Amino acid sequence: MVETGKKIGWDRAEMAQKVAIDIPDGSYVNLGIGIPEMVADFVPEGRELIYQTENGLLGMGKVPEEGKEDRELVNAGKKCVTTIAGASYFHHADSFSMIRGGHIDVCVLGAMQVSEKGDLANWSTGAKNAIPAVGGAMDLVAGVKRIFVITQHVTKKGVPKIIEECTFPLTGKQVVESIYTDLAIIDVKKDGLFVREMGPNVDFDYLQKQTGVELNQYNK
Amino acid sequence: MINKIVKTPAIAVNDIHDGATVMIGGFGEAGSPIELIHALIDQGAKNLTVVSNNTGSGNIGLAALIEHKRVKKMICSFPRTANSTVFPELYNAGEIELELVPQGTLAERIRAGGAGIPAFYTPASVNTPLAEGKESRVFNGVEFVLEYGIKADFALVKSAKADRYGNLLYHATARNFGPIMCTASKTAIVQSKSIVEAGEIDPETVVTPGIFVQRVVEITNPAHESELVANQMKYPW
Numbered sequence: 001m002v003e004t005g006k007k008i009g010w011d012r013a014e015m016a017q018k019v020a021i022d023i024p025d026g027s028y029v030n031l032g033i034g035i036p037e038m039v040a041d042f043v044p045e046g047r048e049l050i051y052q053t054e055n056g057l058l059g060m061g062k063v064p065e066e067g068k069e070d071r072e073l074v075n076a077g078k079k080c081v082t083t084i085a086g087a088s089y090f091h092h093a094d095s096f097s098m099i100r101g102g103h104i105d106v107c108v109l110g111a112m113q114v115s116e117k118g119d120l121a122n123w124s125t126g127a128k129n130a131i132p133a134v135g136g137a138m139d140l141v142a143g144v145k146r147i148f149v150i151t152q153h154v155t156k157k158g159v160p161k162i163i164e165e166c167t168f169p170l171t172g173k174q175v176v177e178s179i180y181t182d183l184a185i186i187d188v189k190k191d192g193l194f195v196r197e198m199g200p201n202v203d204f205d206y207l208q209k210q211t212g213v214e215l216n217q218y219n220k
Numbered sequence: 221m222i223n224k225i226v227k228t229p230a231i232a233v234n235d236i237h238d239g240a241t242v243m244i245g246g247f248g249e250a251g252s253p254i255e256l257i258h259a260l261i262d263q264g265a266k267n268l269t270v271v272s273n274n275t276g277s278g279n280i281g282l283a284a285l286i287e288h289k290r291v292k293k294m295i296c297s298f299p300r301t302a303n304s305t306v307f308p309e310l311y312n313a314g315e316i317e318l319e320l321v322p323q324g325t326l327a328e329r330i331r332a333g334g335a336g337i338p339a340f341y342t343p344a345s346v347n348t349p350l351a352e353g354k355e356s357r358v359f360n361g362v363e364f365v366l367e368y369g370i371k372a373d374f375a376l377v378k379s380a381k382a383d384r385y386g387n388l389l390y391h392a393t394a395r396n397f398g399p400i401m402c403t404a405s406k407t408a409i410v411q412s413k414s415i416v417e418a419g420e421i422d423p424e425t426v427v428t429p430g431i432f433v434q435r436v437v438e439i440t441n442p443a444h445e446s447e448l449v450a451n452q453m454k455y456p457w
Contacts, residue, residue: 054323055247056393071249071444072394078248078301089392091399091427092247092273093331096324100344131308132320133300134350139324142343173347 008206009153009182009199017042018197019150019180020049023106028052030099030140032109033077035150039108050084052104054136056095059087076136099136100143107144109137111151111179113166116213118176118188120149121168134171141172153181153210162186162193163212183207192216224386224436225415229259232409232437236265236374239292243330243375243401244272244282248301249445251394253378253411254281256437258455260376261285267292271330271370273323273397275299275307278449283307284456291316295370297323303449322350325367327400332369334403334432339368375405378442379428382412383419386433387426395427402432411439 010018016038023029023039025047031039040062043049051060053075060075061082069080098104113121120141124132141147154160162179178196179186184207185197194216198207208215226232233256236242242260246252261284270291276283283306285291299307299318310316321329322344332340341364345351355366377398380391388410390398402408415438 053393055250056396070392071446072251073392074248074250078250083392089390089395091395092323092327092397093400096327100324100328100342129312131300131311132318133298134320134322135298136323138322138348138350139342139344142346143324169349170347 006201008201011182013038013041015150015180015182018185019108019148020044022148022178023049025049027105028058028098028103030054030104030107030144031076032107032137032140033135034110036108036110037075037077037079039150052095052098053081054095054099056090056092057081057083057087058090058098059084061087096136096139099139102143102145104144106146106148107140108148108150109140111149111161113168114149114151114162114176114179115166116164116193118174119166120147120171120176121166122171124169126169137171141175146177147175148178148180149176150180153183160210160212183210186215194218223384224430224434225384226435226437229255229411229437229439230262232256232435233259233263233376236260236263238265239267240265240373241269241271241371243372243397243405244270245375245377245396245398245401246282247273247393247396249277250392251378251390251396251398252281252445253376254443254445255439256376256409256411257281257285261288261290261455266290269293269295271295271326271372271401273297273326274301275304277301277303277445278452279306279454280448281445281455284454286310286316289315293317293319295319295321295326297321297326320350327397329367329370330397330400330404333371334400337369339366341365342367370404372401372405373407375401375408377401377408377410379410379412380414381421382410382415382433382436383417383421383430384415384436385418386410386428386430386436387421388412388428388433389421389425390427399428402428407434408432409435409437411437411442413440413442414438
């Protein structure tokens, strides 16, 4: 049982930190829009990660100080960023040569739904009046070696996002390696979803109830 | 003597015809050639097919071009941004067509168009609705879909520095689609923050060689899209 009145799971910053810990030293990393953008704030000490942003920058740095923003130096979410020493700019075709050509080691993306098989849906609900917007997600899942998803475990209405089969249109099939949610870290394996770690005050029964597909535990 | 410099945005966009395909550079406001777009609105060409990553913000720039019903069809990757209301309204009313293309596929289609490559295979979009109806082929056990190069009649692009030959340098992430759009269009029209004497740009640093550029117009103080949107400006002023 999960006790009431206690903080359940991780907040967004802690989720981003969990992802950052799993990215090996020396990796080239693409960060998607939303919570993934926060991963850049939590590089563990002693590690060097190079962030790529699809709109033409390798070596993306932190958020600029107020008053020092350059509106033409932005990330994929169109927010102002900075460059690190040793950064480079390039055009869009080169950027996606890095992405599609297998040169990026890790990509961290948001999700609307993730399936038991690692299918990802994150660009359209398929609803009639929804404006579909795919951006670079389909190229990223097709070309980047390791895809980590960072997402709330359920929707704002409490509907599970981790389910047997995605009902929204897919971004990519069998592409997700691990899912980092506010409640748990879950690995996608050939024989199902395995819970690697649970957040504070989360137990397996509670986690299972928040999930639309059967979860497995590594040690059982 | 070769001199691609023209005096005003109006002269630069004067011959864009009804029904033209126009590539417009920019990733959000970074690299958006706002003065050229406004000149195109004044000029009046309609039934345009516009190739651009987004659909503009507020009621200025590309969003204003769309709002004034000059655009028949958008080819883009991300038509949904924070301040984008014009496109969604027209799209839901069935008044504008949308060809949604994954961003890397869009970039490669433009690159291919400019490089004389009619089509290519990509792994992006396989097993998704965006691959439906497209030819596919398996290479080394992996499925790829066939995508076609895109060419345009015109490109509108923003640069930081240019010379009379059309050699270009860009600023930061404003480069984005500019270099490839110049290659894929018959007439690449560039607004540049500065125009310098031939020879002042080091050949080692040229990003877009002048052969890909037809017209350059100097706009020393380009408007900032986000400021115009924040002030709720509408074009025409």
